[in-house]
Amino acid sequence: MKPFTMQLRYNRYRIIAGTMEKIKVCVKSLRASRIKMFYDLVLQEEQGNRAVNISIGENEADNIAVYIDRLQTVRPLIYDVFCNTLQLFGLSLKEVMITDFYDGTYTASAVFSNGTQTQTVDIRPSDAVNLALRSNSPLYVSENVMQQTGFDYTAYYNENIGKQMQSDIENIDNLSIFGVNMLQDLLKDALDKEDYITASLLRDKINDLEQNGQQ
DSSP states (O other): OOOOOOOOSOGGGOOOTTSSOEEEEEEEEEEEOSSTTEEEEEEEETTSSEEEEEEEEHHHHHHHHHHHTTOOOSSOOHHHHHHHHHHHTTOEEEEEEEEEEETTEEEEEEEEEOSSOEEEEEEOHHHHHHHHHHHTOOEEEEHHHHHHHOEEHHHHIIIIIHHHHHHHHTTOSOGGGGHHHHHHHHHHHHHHTTOHHHHHHHHHHHHHHHHTTOO
16 A cells, blocks of 8 residues: 655644644634625634634635535535545545634644544645534644634623624524524523523524424
8 A cells, every 4th residue: 555645735834633732622603704705713612611713715604504504505515525535535534623823814734544544734724624524523723722812702702792693683584504503502692681582583493403404
């Protein structure tokens, strides 16, 4: 068998897996940014309230939304093609990690394996998240990044997002763009405020999404 190798393009950002403390995270929310054609992707640690906000492009955001909402596309998307190709050649994505924050830009790495060897390559954070979701691979943020750019998501939500999203709910047709996790947060907030009309709307949408196998 030939050695398992991959070309590295941005060597100064190369991160060797296992050399830094990493925090497992999940996609918490995806919302339109104040900057046109960009979206705010929030990754929150699974065992806490800390989160990081990464600005990503519209195309990459659409691909994440398609996966989260389990939408059926007419043609396969590039991330699906890539994951299928990995399987065809006996390769797997072991994990991805947001590794650093440099000059206003996040960097990331992906660890691939052929079963006996692993190789770490540089990758854009938006691509890393898309691939991790589709391959069911763990997604991490380095502790250094979390300390540098992280924030308390619960406090941020209460102060900046909650009221705006409550208002948005009254004006949109497809609540599924928020995903079940975010809708559950909104439901809790509505119940806490005794806003039962909004809570009823949210509960119906959550039930609908769960019955259709969406997360």
